[in-house]
Amino acid sequence: MTKTGTAPKRSLKRRFIRAFQRDKWLYLIMLFPFVYYVLFCYYPMYGVTLAFKQYKPKLGIIGSPWASQNGMKYVLQVVRDPYFWTVFRNTIILNIENLIITFPAPIILALMLNEVVHPYYKRIVQTVTYLPHFLSTVVVVGMMNSMFNSSGIVNQMIASMGMDKINFLNDAQYFRPMYIGSNIWQSVGWDTIIFLSALSGLDMQLYEAAKIDGAGRWKQTLHVTIPGILPTIIIMLILAMGRIMNVSYQKILLMMTGTNQSVSDVISTYVYRRGITKADFSYATAVNLFQSLVSLLFVSVTNWISRRTSETSLW
Numbered sequence: 001m002t003k004t005g006t007a008p009k010r011s012l013k014r015r016f017i018r019a020f021q022r023d024k025w026l027y028l029i030m031l032f033p034f035v036y037y038v039l040f041c042y043y044p045m046y047g048v049t050l051a052f053k054q055y056k057p058k059l060g061i062i063g064s065p066w067a068s069q070n071g072m073k074y075v076l077q078v079v080r081d082p083y084f085w086t087v088f089r090n091t092i093i094l095n096i097e098n099l100i101i102t103f104p105a106p107i108i109l110a111l112m113l114n115e116v117v118h119p120y121y122k123r124i125v126q127t128v129t130y131l132p133h134f135l136s137t138v139v140v141v142g143m144m145n146s147m148f149n150s151s152g153i154v155n156q157m158i159a160s161m162g163m164d165k166i167n168f169l170n171d172a173q174y175f176r177p178m179y180i181g182s183n184i185w186q187s188v189g190w191d192t193i194i195f196l197s198a199l200s201g202l203d204m205q206l207y208e209a210a211k212i213d214g215a216g217r218w219k220q221t222l223h224v225t226i227p228g229i230l231p232t233i234i235i236m237l238i239l240a241m242g243r244i245m246n247v248s249y250q251k252i253l254l255m256m257t258g259t260n261q262s263v264s265d266v267i268s269t270y271v272y273r274r275g276i277t278k279a280d281f282s283y284a285t286a287v288n289l290f291q292s293l294v295s296l297l298f299v300s301v302t303n304w305i306s307r308r309t310s311e312t313s314l315w
Helices: 002-022 024-052 073-080 082-102 104-114 119-134 137-148 153-160 172-200 204-212 217-242 249-255 267-277 281-309
Strands: none
Touching: 002 024, 024 073, 024 281, 073 082, 073 281, 082 104, 082 172, 082 267, 104 119, 104 172, 104 217, 119 172, 137 153, 137 172, 137 249, 172 217, 172 249, 204 217, 217 281, 249 267, 267 281
């Protein structure tokens, strides 16, 4: 019995050793993202307990006592804070508008580039649209400030047409269009790479069959191209829904002014002010925990709908 039981284990061990020796460089490549996620994603998770503790820096996270009301003091404080719901509404509105406008942009650009026949022109367009992705947030906001201030090129053009100058940087109604527009300019080219990769994997025989049936370029796009990349679009949409509560708070902090704070203040900036500026770590953690739970809800519901209506889902 002992020999029979140990034989499969030894065989499995030998297969594992041979597979490791054969693919050792692939395992080495996998090691770096694994270490990254362990150190920066999973290891900090124990800090979530700050939301339920009366944090004292001298005692540390583990040594700090639990908060009153069965540890729910700061969670209840978040729910009862009227200003929290203001920044929550700002976050939802900004991200939904950003998703509706920004998400289709790389898909449309990928479809347009897919129709370009001349490879030289296609590479130029790709390069021009990729470049803004590598600019830092500070540089992007600095460019926006230079272009849209009272003496910037945009207001000069408006004044040259006989119209009054617009205070883009301080007027609350222009904050969201400027934020979303800069996001599109900065990310559309880079995000197109994924959809171009999906397009390159489509079977060309489908296009030949569509041509035989008399389909032009537009009908080929509607009935062959878009259905072919639809699984990729769905997966990217599910991932985008998981990030719907997260915004580029660095950009918002740089764009925020006293006159547009009513629409620009979001959960991320609120957490920054309460946690870093005011050192209210427990309350800031509770707000961030609420944000993560809402993101989990969004991605779970989107995945469930996708699984019920199509064959594509994350799990």
